[in-house]
Amino acid sequence: MAEETRKLFDAPWEADKFVCYRPSGIGEINIRVKSSKNELVAGYVTTTETANRLARLPELYDALNKQAYYRCVDCLRHTANTIDDIPLNRDMIEHGCPKNRTDCGAFDVWTLLRKVRDGE
Secondary structure, three states: OOHHHHHHHOOOOEEEEEEEEOOOOOEEEEEEEEOOOOOEEEEEEOOHHHHHHHHOHHHHHHHHHHHHHHHHHHHHOOOOOOHHHOOOHHHHHHHOOOOOOOOOHHHHHHHHHHHHHHOO
C-alpha cells in the first residue's frame, strides 16, 4: 500500500471481533473495524463479511489509484516529451486529466478518488 494511502486512512484497517452481553445474559458477536492506531473506524457490524469489506476500503482506494494511473500513463506517454511531463498520481487526483479528457474510464475514477480523499 502506498504511503500516501496509509496516511490518508490511517491504514491498514482490521476487523476486531468481540462478544457483547445483553442484560438477558445472551452474548452476541459484534465486529468493529479499527485503524492501525487502534482507533474505531466503523461502528459495530454483525457479520464478518461486512467488517472485512469495510476493512479493505484503503486497499481498494490504493488499487483504483494505481490502475487509473497506469491507464493514464499509457495514454499520456504518446504525447509526452519526457517522463517528467507525466503528472504524478496525486496530481491526477487533484487536477484530473491534463488532456481534459472526460470520455475515458479513468476520469470517473479520478473524480471518485478525489471525493474519497476529501471526505465528500
